[in-house]
Amino acid sequence: MARKADYKRFEALGIQNLAVSANLTFSQQTFAESLKLPFPLLSDFPDRKVIRSYGVLNERTMTAQRSFFLIDPQGTIRKKWIIENGPTTVVYSDTLLRGIEEVVGKR
Amino acid sequence: MTASQTEARRPTLFATILAAGLVIAAAASRVDAAEPALASLLQPLDLRGYRSATIAPGFSAETLGGRELTLTHLRGKVILMNFWASWCVECRPEMRVFEHLHRELGPRGVAIIGVNARESTEVIRRYARELDVTFPLVLDPAGKINTMYGVIGLPTTFLVGRDGRAVAFGVGPRDWGSAAARELIEALLREADSPAR
Numbered sequence: 001m002a003r004k005a006d007y008k009r010f011e012a013l014g015i016q017n018l019a020v021s022a023n024l025t026f027s028q029q030t031f032a033e034s035l036k037l038p039f040p041l042l043s044d045f046p047d048r049k050v051i052r053s054y055g056v057l058n059e060r061t062m063t064a065q066r067s068f069f070l071i072d073p074q075g076t077i078r079k080k081w082i083i084e085n086g087p088t089t090v091v092y093s094d095t096l097l098r099g100i101e102e103v104v105g106k107r
Numbered sequence: 108m109t110a111s112q113t114e115a116r117r118p119t120l121f122a123t124i125l126a127a128g129l130v131i132a133a134a135a136s137r138v139d140a141a142e143p144a145l146a147s148l149l150q151p152l153d154l155r156g157y158r159s160a161t162i163a164p165g166f167s168a169e170t171l172g173g174r175e176l177t178l179t180h181l182r183g184k185v186i187l188m189n190f191w192a193s194w195c196v197e198c199r200p201e202m203r204v205f206e207h208l209h210r211e212l213g214p215r216g217v218a219i220i221g222v223n224a225r226e227s228t229e230v231i232r233r234y235a236r237e238l239d240v241t242f243p244l245v246l247d248p249a250g251k252i253n254t255m256y257g258v259i260g261l262p263t264t265f266l267v268g269r270d271g272r273a274v275a276f277g278v279g280p281r282d283w284g285s286a287a288a289r290e291l292i293e294a295l296l297r298e299a300d301s302p303a304r
Contacts, residue, residue, distance in 0.1 A: 026255075026257065027254065030276060033278050
């Protein structure tokens with residue numbers, strides 16, 4: 001959860017972080033409390049409509065493939081990162097922040 | 108174990124990053140919306156309360172004693188469900204307190220349950236023998252119950268009311284033998300055990 005520590009850097013760029021997973025809100029509450037996450041977790045369980053509509057549903061495990069989407073205020077996806085080998089790949093905030101800065105510009 | 112629907116095994120997340128200003132309907136429940144009557148009792152123990160209509164996820168699983176434990180069969184009891192592991196240093200003192208509560212309050216309708224996190228039966232048996240644990244220890248070798256409850260840190264403890272509703276939870280050790288804990292448990296024992304809404 002590198003992004004937790006860097007949360008203010010995302011905020012400074014005007015970014016609202018949201019996390020979506022195919023878990024019950026019940027388990028997400030425990031998860032969020034355990035990590036003291038400063039941003040909301042959204043449950044897409046059991047329908048997985050959001051995950052499927054973003055094209056990142058792993059049909060075998062029925063979980064979301066690790067991925068990030070940058071959406072502008074008009075609702076347009078401006079950039080996305082689809083992570084291969086999600087469970088073992090570390091995604092650094094700097095990678096995301098650089099990509100975001102390319103779109104929204106440095107502040 | 109059984110579950111009506113299979114949940115994602117791990118809380119794999121993908122972040123949707125929105126530019127500020129876009130209003131979204133936040134579907135995540137707030138965890139600090141405890142029932143007013145209980146809120147003051149949760150505070151001294153730093154427990155997070157659930158909304159009153161939250162039901163503790165059901166499961167059936169084998170215990171160390173070889174029996175099947177079904178959560179819904181404990182309806183009518185106040186349940187203290189503790190997630191633990193033998194390697195968890197902070198879990199150890201709690202186990203002794205839970206054993207004490209089990210012996211003292213078990214006959215009055217308090218069910219203490221330990222849910223192990225992904226360890227072998229042999230390890231759990233040795234641990235239970237060493238600490239003289241007699242309350243039910245649920246086996247969860249694949250971590251399915253841990254995942255269902257979102258447990259990623261140990262110990263984590265959940266309180267379930269007599270009507271089956273999830274009352275509160277705490278991540279990290281708590282003084283379950285304290286006067287504050289006793290006051291909370293007694294308050295839950297005084298509640299009616301009508302089925303959860």
